[in-house]
Amino acid sequence: MELHGIEVRRVALPLVAPFRTSLGRQTVRTALLLRAQTTLGEGWGECVAEDDPSYCAEYLDGALDVMRRFLLPALGGELGAYAVAERLAPIKGHPMAKAAVEMAVLDAQLRGTGLSFGGFLGAVRSAVPAGVSVGIMDRIPELLEAVAGYLAQGYLRIKLKIEPGWDVEPVRAVRERFGDIDLQVDANTAYQLRDARHLAKLDPFDLLLIEQPLPEDDLLGHAALVRSIRTPICLDESITSARAAAHAIALGATSVVNIKPGRVGGYLEARRIHDVCVAHGVPVWAGGMLETGLGRAANVALAALPGFALPGDTSASDRYYARDVTAPFTLVDGHVRVPEGPGLGVAPDQDFLDEITIATDWLPAGRQR
Secondary structure, eight states, X not given: OBEEEEEEEEEEEEEEXXXXXXXXXXXXXXXXXXXXXXXXXXXXXXXXXXXXXXXXXXXXXXXXXXXXXXXXXXXXXXXXXXXXXXXXXXXXXXXXXXXXXXXXXHHHHHHHHTOBHHHHHTOOOSEEEBXXXXXXXXXXXXXXXXXXXXXXXXXXXXXXEOBTXXXXXXXXXXXXXXXXXXXXXXXXXXOOGGGHHHHGGGGGGOOSOEEOOSOTXXXXXXXXXXXXXXXXXXXXXXXXXXXXHHHHHHHTOOSEEEEOHHHHTSHHHHHHHXXXXXXXXXXXXXXXXXXXXXXXXXXXXHHTXXXXXXXXXXXXXXXXXXXXXXXOOOOBTTEEEOOOSSBTSOOOOHHHHHHHEEEEEEEESSOOO
């Protein structure tokens, strides 16, 4: 297969409600949606970088720039399923931009050969259990109302975003109100190792895990925290590759891993992380980055691999959007179905896509003479 080029659309989708974490507050999801044009047909990808470099070093304008100046020029000629990552490896960093390009090219190839994303990755389930992420709120009654609504919809796991000043009391309130539900928290690197005694106050609430409590580069701190508290530690931002996962496991810095394909450079590297964790008996689950239906389709397919032992952030479309760019993903008995069609198994609604598009760029593949 040869790649002619990629059309990149910058889109803006309003969220149904503001989403706040320890890193900031979001009301609109701005994303880059990629349509690869190849000799086998077209394929879709999604870049999960945010508007500014707060979650990580990448941001949308930078992702588009590196795609135009470095990634697409490296992708001339024949491309196989694994060729994108190999061609882009000499370019340091930029995993979210690389993941988006790989996803679009892989989707085109799978659509052209009639194979589903899940089938290619090794999915073993037709539907995956869905959890939901609940942002930081102004008041505990507001939080309890939101959690009650998600449980009524059938979500099988609740994740609370936390930060210093919004941690023990919200967790206590949710546990007292809703009893023995599957409950976990996500700190998004908001704490330091010196906060270990405070984080230990979460132990009595029997949480599934605390996700990424310390900075992403502090593996030794996480290993020390594991020895200081009873609640399992899950790493997210720290896991940037299969090698990083192996190192974290060897150091005893984590007992659970959250896999986000955009953060690790693509779905093929995400599968390698899955395989490393399975080999070491470490359960994994699928994280989310407020993806549209395109990224959600790929995430759901990934979450159907055998090592994904916990419900992920694979929520239904209406958790975030009044209208998605694809046919909506819905919740049925607490599960979201894995698309079965070729490639991602979904495609955008072109009229709606045009409506939410802010700008469009065409990036030709290969070095231009």
